Amino acid sequence: MNAPANALNQARNAISLASTASVTTPLPTPAQLRHSVAVDARLNQQITQQRQAVHNILSGHDDRMLIVVGPCSIHDPDSALEYADRLAVLSEQVSERLLPVMRVYVEKPRTTVGWKGLAYDPDLNGSGDMAKGITLSRELMHAVAARGLPVATELLQPMLAPYLDDLLSWVAIGARTTESQLHRELASDLAAAVGFKNATSGDVRIAIDAMQAAAHGHQRFAQDGNGRPVMQQTAGNPYTHVVLRGGHGEPNYQASHVQATIKALDQAGQNPRLMVDCSHANACKDHRRQSEVMLDVVAQRQSGNANLVALMLESHLFEGKQPLTPNTLRYGVSVTDACVSWEATERLLKTAAERLS
Numbered sequence: 001m002n003a004p005a006n007a008l009n010q011a012r013n014a015i016s017l018a019s020t021a022s023v024t025t026p027l028p029t030p031a032q033l034r035h036s037v038a039v040d041a042r043l044n045q046q047i048t049q050q051r052q053a054v055h056n057i058l059s060g061h062d063d064r065m066l067i068v069v070g071p072c073s074i075h076d077p078d079s080a081l082e083y084a085d086r087l088a089v090l091s092e093q094v095s096e097r098l099l100p101v102m103r104v105y106v107e108k109p110r111t112t113v114g115w116k117g118l119a120y121d122p123d124l125n126g127s128g129d130m131a132k133g134i135t136l137s138r139e140l141m142h143a144v145a146a147r148g149l150p151v152a153t154e155l156l157q158p159m160l161a162p163y164l165d166d167l168l169s170w171v172a173i174g175a176r177t178t179e180s181q182l183h184r185e186l187a188s189d190l191a192a193a194v195g196f197k198n199a200t201s202g203d204v205r206i207a208i209d210a211m212q213a214a215a216h217g218h219q220r221f222a223q224d225g226n227g228r229p230v231m232q233q234t235a236g237n238p239y240t241h242v243v244l245r246g247g248h249g250e251p252n253y254q255a256s257h258v259q260a261t262i263k264a265l266d267q268a269g270q271n272p273r274l275m276v277d278c279s280h281a282n283a284c285k286d287h288r289r290q291s292e293v294m295l296d297v298v299a300q301r302q303s304g305n306a307n308l309v310a311l312m313l314e315s316h317l318f319e320g321k322q323p324l325t326p327n328t329l330r331y332g333v334s335v336t337d338a339c340v341s342w343e344a345t346e347r348l349l350k351t352a353a354e355r356l357s
């Protein structure tokens with residue numbers, strides 16, 4: 001190659017390297033955050049008891065229904081805490097028949113591209129201040145737990161789990177990650193119960209496979225509290241279950257789907273007790289249909305299906321959703337999937353508790 005052509009090639013390479021180079025920003029380690037936002041002995045005892053209460057429902061030793069309820073995503077910790085205050089009061093009122101666990105979802109899996117949650121972009125402007133995001137996420141979960149509520153989240157990025165998992169009483173592995181070996185390995189390490197969603201296609205088999213995989217101990221890549229890579233031998237998690245969320249616009253909460261799933265779980269030798277997600281494809285992405293789904297599931301339970309032990313409801317202070325445009329955001333309204341209002345939530349939980357008594 002002659003000298004000018006060589007120089008041109010070098011310049012092209014430099015440009016393409018410059019445009020693909022990533023930028024890194026240091027983050028606190030899990031140990032640092034667990035130290036600055038610490039779980040004391042009293043809170044640890046509460047969380048241990050709440051995990052046990054969830055396990056008791058999933059193993060059929062407690063005949064209440066578990067209900068994972070709260071915003072689709074958290075973008076504003078103040079409105080999440082107002083929600084938590086209200087839910088703490090309501091939980092007391094329905095505690096004979098229901099065990100509410102608050103959704104504190106700080107990571108969002110996206111179908112393509114979109115805002116990925118408080119942990120990633122707490123300023124809602126694409127600046128991606130993850131150090132602030134994970135700190136706020138842990139502080140918020142801590143504050144919700146300190147109000148006496150069990151905390152639920154979806155764990156999406158396995159490296160984020162050690163920042164949060166001591167605060168969790170229930171964990172979701174989402175429809176987009178249930179088939180992932182890394183998420184099954186992560187679930188096998190958690191002390192909290194894990195619900196595996198069926199795939200967005202509607203395939204329930206992957207969730208049953210995930211239960212089998214997570215029940216086993218695994219050797220996995222992990223990080224210690226100081227962020228160093230380690231080989232971790234996990235113990236396996238016996239407290240997992242399927243979450244029916246519908247797929248490709250087709251609901252799967254109806255009795256025929258529920259019975260077929262229970263049969264498949266029995267055949268696979270897995271826990272037949274399951275959760276129905278009243279939102280997502282079960283509500284055909286229309287938040288107003290969540291109440292119809294929830295009351296149908298409660299009726300199935302009343303008519304004798306004791307394996308229907310849990311529900312999920314997407315709810316916020318106010319109904320609906322809004323686009324994520326900073327400075328014009330309405331307080332207490334979802335910026336991801338549309339939610340039912342607080343009033344509807346209160347009505348639904350009280351109705352379910354009455355019908356199940």
Ligand SMILES: O=C[C@H](O)[C@H](O)COP(=O)(O)O
Pocket residue numbers: 072108109110111112113114280336337
């Ligand atoms: O639960 C929330 C959404 O359904 C999920 O994060 C996918 O969202 P998207 O399809 O808007 O990206």
Ligand SMILES: C=C(OP(=O)(O)O)C(=O)O
Pocket residue numbers: 072105109154173174175176197245280
């Ligand atoms: C993303 C969620 O659900 P799914 O994985 O079922 O889409 C969710 O519950 O927020």
